[in-house]
Amino acid sequence: MGLKELSEKISLDAKSMIKQINNEAEERIEAIRDKTSKEIERLRKENTEKLEKERLNTLEAARLEGKSLAREIVNKRENEILEASLRSIESSLGELKKQIPYKKLLDVLSLECIDKLGKDAKIYVNREDMPLLSKKINAIASDKKMTGGIFAVSADNKRVIDYSLESILVSLKDTISKKLIEHIEGK
Secondary structure (H helix, E strand, O other): OOHHHHHHHHHHHHHHHHHHHHHHHHHHHHHHHHHHHHHHHHHHHHHHHHHHHHHHHHHHHHHHHHHHHHHHHHHHHHHHHHHHHHHHHHHHHHHHHOOHHHHHHHHHHHHHHHHHHOOOOEEEEOHHHHHHOOOOOOEEEOOOOOOOEEEEEOOOOOOEEEEEHHHHHHHHHHHHHHHHHHHHHOO
Protein backbone atom coordinates (compact mmCIF):
# COMPACT_ATOMS: atom_id res chain seq x y z
CA MET A 1 0.00 0.00 0.00
CA GLY A 2 1.38 3.15 -1.13
CA LEU A 3 1.10 6.61 0.08
CA LYS A 4 -1.67 7.39 -2.31
CA GLU A 5 -3.67 4.38 -1.26
CA LEU A 6 -3.03 5.11 2.38
CA SER A 7 -4.12 8.69 1.86
CA GLU A 8 -7.29 7.54 0.11
CA LYS A 9 -8.01 5.01 2.88
CA ILE A 10 -7.50 7.70 5.58
CA SER A 11 -9.65 10.07 3.55
CA LEU A 12 -12.40 7.41 3.20
CA ASP A 13 -12.15 6.51 6.89
CA ALA A 14 -12.29 10.21 7.79
CA LYS A 15 -15.28 10.74 5.51
CA SER A 16 -16.92 7.64 7.01
CA MET A 17 -16.21 8.89 10.54
CA ILE A 18 -17.46 12.38 9.67
CA LYS A 19 -20.62 10.84 8.16
CA GLN A 20 -21.08 8.66 11.25
CA ILE A 21 -20.47 11.66 13.58
CA ASN A 22 -22.88 13.79 11.49
CA ASN A 23 -25.50 11.01 11.63
CA GLU A 24 -25.08 10.67 15.39
CA ALA A 25 -25.24 14.46 15.76
CA GLU A 26 -28.41 14.57 13.64
CA GLU A 27 -29.93 11.79 15.77
CA ARG A 28 -29.01 13.67 18.97
CA ILE A 29 -30.35 16.94 17.55
CA GLU A 30 -33.59 15.15 16.54
CA ALA A 31 -33.86 13.57 20.00
CA ILE A 32 -33.28 16.97 21.63
CA ARG A 33 -35.88 18.53 19.30
CA ASP A 34 -38.41 15.79 20.18
CA LYS A 35 -37.71 16.11 23.89
CA THR A 36 -37.92 19.92 23.73
CA SER A 37 -41.13 19.79 21.67
CA LYS A 38 -42.70 17.38 24.14
CA GLU A 39 -41.62 19.56 27.07
CA ILE A 40 -42.96 22.69 25.36
CA GLU A 41 -46.27 20.90 24.64
CA ARG A 42 -46.48 19.67 28.26
CA LEU A 43 -45.83 23.18 29.62
CA ARG A 44 -48.30 24.73 27.16
CA LYS A 45 -50.97 22.22 28.20
CA GLU A 46 -50.20 22.73 31.89
CA ASN A 47 -50.38 26.53 31.55
CA THR A 48 -53.57 26.29 29.49
CA GLU A 49 -55.17 24.16 32.22
CA LYS A 50 -53.99 26.59 34.92
CA LEU A 51 -55.34 29.56 32.96
CA GLU A 52 -58.67 27.80 32.40
CA LYS A 53 -58.90 26.97 36.11
CA GLU A 54 -58.13 30.59 37.00
CA ARG A 55 -60.68 31.81 34.46
CA LEU A 56 -63.37 29.51 35.92
CA ASN A 57 -62.49 30.54 39.48
CA THR A 58 -62.65 34.21 38.52
CA LEU A 59 -66.01 33.70 36.79
CA GLU A 60 -67.39 31.86 39.84
CA ALA A 61 -66.13 34.57 42.20
CA ALA A 62 -67.72 37.25 40.00
CA ARG A 63 -70.98 35.26 39.83
CA LEU A 64 -71.09 34.88 43.61
CA GLU A 65 -70.25 38.55 44.14
CA GLY A 66 -72.96 39.54 41.67
CA LYS A 67 -75.47 37.25 43.36
CA SER A 68 -74.53 38.67 46.77
CA LEU A 69 -74.82 42.23 45.49
CA ALA A 70 -78.19 41.50 43.89
CA ARG A 71 -79.46 39.92 47.14
CA GLU A 72 -78.21 42.93 49.08
CA ILE A 73 -80.09 45.28 46.74
CA VAL A 74 -83.25 43.17 46.99
CA ASN A 75 -82.97 43.02 50.79
CA LYS A 76 -82.49 46.77 51.00
CA ARG A 77 -85.54 47.36 48.79
CA GLU A 78 -87.61 44.83 50.77
CA ASN A 79 -86.63 46.62 54.00
CA GLU A 80 -87.59 49.98 52.52
CA ILE A 81 -90.97 48.60 51.45
CA LEU A 82 -91.43 46.92 54.83
CA GLU A 83 -90.61 50.10 56.74
CA ALA A 84 -92.96 52.12 54.54
CA SER A 85 -95.70 49.54 55.05
CA LEU A 86 -95.22 49.54 58.81
CA ARG A 87 -95.33 53.35 58.87
CA SER A 88 -98.52 53.15 56.84
CA ILE A 89 -100.02 50.68 59.32
CA GLU A 90 -99.00 52.91 62.24
CA SER A 91 -100.59 55.92 60.61
CA SER A 92 -103.74 53.86 60.03
CA LEU A 93 -104.09 53.19 63.75
CA GLY A 94 -105.82 56.55 64.11
CA GLU A 95 -108.45 55.41 61.61
CA LEU A 96 -108.90 52.14 63.50
CA LYS A 97 -109.74 54.06 66.67
CA LYS A 98 -112.61 55.84 64.91
CA GLN A 99 -114.39 52.57 64.17
CA ILE A 100 -117.01 50.99 66.45
CA PRO A 101 -115.10 47.69 66.89
CA TYR A 102 -112.27 49.65 68.51
CA LYS A 103 -114.55 50.60 71.44
CA LYS A 104 -115.47 46.92 71.85
CA LEU A 105 -111.80 45.98 71.60
CA LEU A 106 -110.92 48.37 74.44
CA ASP A 107 -113.67 46.91 76.64
CA VAL A 108 -112.62 43.32 75.92
CA LEU A 109 -108.92 44.05 76.53
CA SER A 110 -109.72 45.95 79.75
CA LEU A 111 -111.87 43.11 81.09
CA GLU A 112 -109.20 40.57 80.17
CA CYS A 113 -106.56 42.60 82.04
CA ILE A 114 -108.82 42.85 85.10
CA ASP A 115 -109.47 39.10 84.89
CA LYS A 116 -105.74 38.30 84.73
CA LEU A 117 -104.41 40.98 87.11
CA GLY A 118 -107.30 41.38 89.53
CA LYS A 119 -110.09 43.91 90.00
CA ASP A 120 -107.69 46.39 91.64
CA ALA A 121 -105.43 46.48 88.57
CA LYS A 122 -104.62 49.91 87.18
CA ILE A 123 -105.84 50.22 83.57
CA TYR A 124 -104.11 52.92 81.53
CA VAL A 125 -105.48 54.24 78.25
CA ASN A 126 -104.79 57.13 75.90
CA ARG A 127 -106.61 60.31 77.05
CA GLU A 128 -108.58 60.37 73.81
CA ASP A 129 -109.80 56.80 74.46
CA MET A 130 -111.18 57.51 77.97
CA PRO A 131 -114.70 58.32 76.74
CA LEU A 132 -114.78 55.09 74.70
CA LEU A 133 -114.39 52.80 77.71
CA SER A 134 -117.33 51.33 79.54
CA LYS A 135 -118.20 53.26 82.71
CA LYS A 136 -117.78 49.97 84.64
CA ILE A 137 -114.05 50.06 83.98
CA ASN A 138 -112.01 52.28 86.25
CA ALA A 139 -109.36 53.55 83.82
CA ILE A 140 -106.58 56.09 84.19
CA ALA A 141 -105.44 58.41 81.42
CA SER A 142 -101.86 57.47 80.57
CA ASP A 143 -99.10 60.03 80.82
CA LYS A 144 -97.07 57.91 78.40
CA LYS A 145 -97.41 58.47 74.69
CA MET A 146 -99.83 55.77 73.64
CA THR A 147 -101.55 55.70 70.28
CA GLY A 148 -104.23 53.48 71.71
CA GLY A 149 -105.03 50.20 73.37
CA ILE A 150 -104.63 49.23 77.02
CA PHE A 151 -101.70 49.09 79.40
CA ALA A 152 -102.42 47.41 82.75
CA VAL A 153 -100.45 46.95 85.98
CA SER A 154 -101.40 44.70 88.90
CA ALA A 155 -102.16 46.39 92.22
CA ASP A 156 -98.83 45.15 93.64
CA ASN A 157 -96.98 46.49 90.55
CA LYS A 158 -95.44 43.06 89.92
CA ARG A 159 -97.30 42.09 86.76
CA VAL A 160 -97.90 44.06 83.59
CA ILE A 161 -100.00 43.46 80.49
CA ASP A 162 -99.24 45.64 77.50
CA TYR A 163 -102.04 45.63 74.94
CA SER A 164 -101.10 49.04 73.58
CA LEU A 165 -101.50 49.34 69.84
CA GLU A 166 -97.77 49.96 69.58
CA SER A 167 -96.85 46.72 71.37
CA ILE A 168 -99.44 44.76 69.39
CA LEU A 169 -97.92 46.13 66.19
CA VAL A 170 -94.40 45.24 67.38
CA SER A 171 -95.50 41.69 68.24
CA LEU A 172 -97.06 41.34 64.79
CA LYS A 173 -94.09 42.92 63.00
CA ASP A 174 -92.40 39.58 62.19
CA THR A 175 -95.64 38.09 60.85
CA ILE A 176 -96.39 41.24 58.86
CA SER A 177 -92.79 41.31 57.57
CA LYS A 178 -92.94 37.69 56.39
CA LYS A 179 -96.25 38.25 54.63
CA LEU A 180 -95.02 41.43 52.94
CA ILE A 181 -91.78 39.78 51.80
CA GLU A 182 -93.72 36.78 50.47
CA HIS A 183 -95.97 39.19 48.60
CA ILE A 184 -93.00 41.19 47.26
CA GLU A 185 -91.22 38.03 46.10
CA GLY A 186 -94.42 36.68 44.57
CA LYS A 187 -94.71 33.57 46.73
